[in-house]
Amino acid sequence: MKRASRKEVWLLLMVAGWLTACWPLLRHLAARAAVMEEFALQLLALGTAAALVWRAEAAARRAGEAGAWRAGDGWLAALAMLLYAVSRRFLPHTVSGLPAFAALLLAPGPWRRGRWPDQAVAGLVVLALPAMMMVELFFGYPLRVAAAAGAAGLLAAAGLPVAREGVVLAWEGVAVWVDAPCSGVRMLWSGLWLALLAGGLARLSWIRCALACGWALGVVVVCNAVRVMGLCLVEGGLLPAGPVFHAGLGALLFAGGAWLILSGVQRVARGGAAVAPVPGAAATPARAGAALRGLSVGAFLSACLLAVAMPCEPVRGATDLAKAFPGWPAVFEGCPLEPTPLDAREAAFNRAFPGRIARFDCGGRVVILRWVTRPTHRVHAAADCLRSTGWRIVPGALHVDPAGAWTTFTAVRENERMAVRERCAGRDGRTWPDVASWFWQALADRAAGPWWVVTVVEPPNAPSPSP
Secondary structure, rough: OOOHHHHHHHHHHHHHHHHHHHHHHHHHHEEEEEEEHHHHHHHHHHHHHHHHHHHHHHHHHHEEEEEOOOOOHHHHHHHHHHHHHHOOOOOOHHHHHHHHHHHHOOOOOEEOOOOEOOOHHHHHHHHHHOHHHHHHHHHHHHHHHHHHHHHHHHHHOOOOOOOEEEOOEOOOEEEEEOOOHHHHHHHHHHHHHHHHHHHHHHHHHHHHHHHHHHHHHHHHHHHHHHHHHHHHHOOOOOOOHHHHHHHHHHHHHHHHHHHHHHHHHHHHOOOOOOOOOOOOOOOOHHHHHHHHHHHHHHHHHHHHHHHHHHHOOOOOOOOOHHHOOOOOEEOOOOOOEEEOOOOOHHHHHHHHEEEEEEEEEEEEEEEEEEEEOOOOOOOOOOHHHHHHOOOOOEEEEEEEEEEEEEEEEEEEEEOEEEEEEEEEEEOOOOOOOOOOHHHHHHOOHHHOOOOEEEEEEOOOOOOOOOO
């Protein structure tokens, strides 16, 4: 039996250390895989990355260019693992996962091109993180604003009098609300995946790969603005209504956007040379090189040990501004509120929530109230929570009452259906129809808090979303 070389032993130790340190992250990824949409995206991104690695490695073997392990290559991986060990205490798994996977990609392996990981592979690994909910929260609203502004500009250029306020377009007495499904987040994911795939096949450099991704972002924003403009024309009666036209418009714009992205990547690739072949390792005395590699592996394993030893994200937020809590209301929309206990999942979530959460029965409806002391990613939209537990979300029209507007949708799972509406409100009377728009306003004006997030679920026998 062939005896394992020292290099192979070190690599096995690094992989074992990474798996041990990142076990909480991997467990979180496995739990998020229960959401079929996110699991499909993860599988597509990781499968594409693996195919690019296999293709590059096969080409290197044919050319007789074996990637060398340079002395001290593990130091950058150790630094990234140290960053993960510290950040996992304060940041959610999705964010702390970035330095965790950076530590893996910076370690010696077939995914590297010289000292750095392959550009397209690194980008695809980032796309594989189960971050759709976080992206919707942090970037969904800015994308909606950009789409609304672009659509308003196009309509104004066509001579149509359109007024825009935030993500609402008003024209001929018709108000069109650019809601969360119209943010273009999924179209952006697809555009970036396509740009990274094409960039990986063309072996673009880091700078040119970044240019290709920037081009994809611009194409997606423009296509989404044209899509929103089309929806405005439908509402105004200038284009035919119905799901067939809506789906056809989306498919046409997606195809056109994909062609523009591929054309742009092709032009970027023609503008510069591909990544140079992997150079061999610099001449280093064997004994000194082995010592440096051993020290870097030791530093990496020490960082892994620190990640295991340090506690996870601390329980915080439940006592924030506790003295300012005004108490739960007794009545909602003229109906008495009867408190009901939180389930185990909700109770565990409440312990680290920046505020308070309670569930009530209200004349057969389920009402979930969240009192929030600060803008945070822990305030999840009800649609995201239900989607993560296997429900299919069907968006509804904006519901407006004298107190403000509500996001509405229908949640469907097998033979169960329930209608849900949600709204955020500040103590100054301002309201927001969804969590994403509230989040950005709350960040801009923290003095307007604390805030209330109200979720109403019907019918009475349907399970309610976790916060």
